[in-house]
Amino acid sequence: AQSVAQPEDQVNVAEGNPLTVKCTYSVSGNPYLFWYVQYPNRGLQFLLKYITGDNLVKGSYGFEAEFNKSQTSFHLKKPSALVSDSALYFCAVRDVGNSGYALNFGKGTSLLVTP
């Protein structure tokens, strides 16, 4: 089955600094990769996706992600973090196996941006 791994439970960064939230994937075939964000007491919101094409994908709220096939990674990045970016971030991959077109999610990374 397609899967993703988020190696960090928590990432801390100071406001104004660049941030990176890591994700690696394991798939058979071409991956469909996603990032979602969850603010406290809210559902998940879509940030961006990679299906094909340019390896640098731009998404909502100034976030971007870089698809790296040789490293099987899809790290989320932002050049300058805001306190309001503090949230739970999930990487996901589309499962084209038994679960049809559902997404398989990583365990999540908590991002804390301090003033």
Added chain:
Amino acid sequence: DVKVTQSSRYLVKRTGEKVFLECVQDMDHENMFWYRQDPGLGLRLIYFSYDVKMKEKGDIPEGYSVSREKKERFSLILESASTNQTSMYLCASSPPSGQGGEKLFFGSGTQLSVL
């Protein structure tokens, strides 16, 4: 904007009760999903449906069933609630693949406590 509405934000039930979690989407999406979210485990797929009266098991269907009698509504049923089903339950929907179906739209979640 797509709206996915979950009927209850918080729910407290007793062990052995039959529990119904309701989800309604207003965008005529074919696909609907139920996930549960637990700290440190991320999101895990319980069931999904790609059409009315159709259902498929996800990764953790044991102890759950679903119903989809109308396109816009997808219900999750806990036949006999147990304490290990205490969790945040998230409903999602998406259009067919090829029509942006890769992107899931989530409801705000139902925090279920089974005592």
